[in-house]
Amino acid sequence: MIEGILAGMRVVEASAFVAAPLGGMTLAQMGADVIRIDPLGGGLDHRRWPVTADNTSLFWCGLNKCKRSVALDLASGEGRELAMALITAPGEDAGLFLTNFPPRGWLDPDALRQRRPDLIQLTLQGDRHGGSAVDYTANARIGMPFITGDPDATEPVNHVLPAWDLIAGQLVATGLLAAERHRRRTGEGQHVRLALQDVALAALGNLGFIAEARAGQVRERHGNELFGAFGRDFVCADGERVMVVGLTGKQWRSICDALAIGPAVDALGARLGLDLRREGDRFRARRELAELVRPWIAARPMSEVAQVFDQHGVCWSRYQTLAQLVNDDPECSAANPLFREFDQAGVGPVLAPGTPLTFQASLRVPAGPAPLLGQHTEEVLHELLGIDQAAFGKLIERGLVLGLAS
Incomplete structure (x- = not known):
């Protein structure tokens, strides 16, 4: 088994959709032990499209590769107590928690740090006030849909790639690593906050859009043309x-x-x-x-x-379609060290990417499958909380946990 550059680090994750799961998977694909906690029936994104014919989420499988899955009855006090114990379990390279759920109840950072003062918690929010936002609403607010699309268009044009979610996912990983470095130097834990809308606003400012608008310059739509230089699409004699x-x-x-x-x-x-x-x-x-x-x-x-x-x-x-990329392009194949083919439970054979990073000091961790919901519940509760097989069986009987035999 190849150990990644973050081998030994343990991160607990309670999340849904793109940015937070992506942040956790980014760390997992560099070797961290990332434990995802979900409710017994699966989280909000457990059936998120695209799905297979039998309703297995390709989305969920894609964003949870290389993690371990724990499923608990988070509607009960005892289930939430187990979750808090996992988050604050001892370990020098542990005590790292990421979530994109509201920081209250069992996710309250103050309550968690009473159990482990050096806990690092990163909470991803929609906006800086704690309100709800997703990539599409953040994009609409910052004006991008009015400079995207055909020059003659008048209506907003949404972009299908969740850019701010993807950037936020990387910042989630960066923020946890930065806070972990601070803890190594000072022993201090902390609560780190990140707002999706602020990610979009920061990118807008970094790329000069805000300065341009403040100067009274109106960015127009330019279709497929590259803004600020020469670049555009052309059609060859054979229609390509x-x-x-x-x-x-x-x-x-x-x-x-x-x-x-x-x-x-x-x-x-x-x-x-x-x-x-x-x-x-x-x-x-x-x-x-x-x-x-x-x-x-x-x-x-x-x-x-x-x-x-x-x-x-x-x-x-x-220009090629997704089908052409997958079927014909060697860069999107196991010939590229980024990718690995394996059987994903509930899906079958898949071609999946690992981390795009190549470290000189560490081999690339091969892409690994996403877990089944609750696949590692018994294993994790035993490792971190010392719950033995008999005690775990009683938890199953009481409907507090999901294990493979449940």
């Missing part, structure tokens, strides 16, 4: 579509060399009074530049375009 990008000077020179349009580009720059070596000027002249690029691509099949582009180091990609 490619994305071509000239963001940096080197990328732009590669396009000009591949298509032999250097003299035409120089003439265009002189005519427009623009220095097309500058990315901003390339954006201003994007439509005229596209008319120099379009005919060359339109006259050739994608295979020839690919050969010439690769020969000259052009930054480009073919």
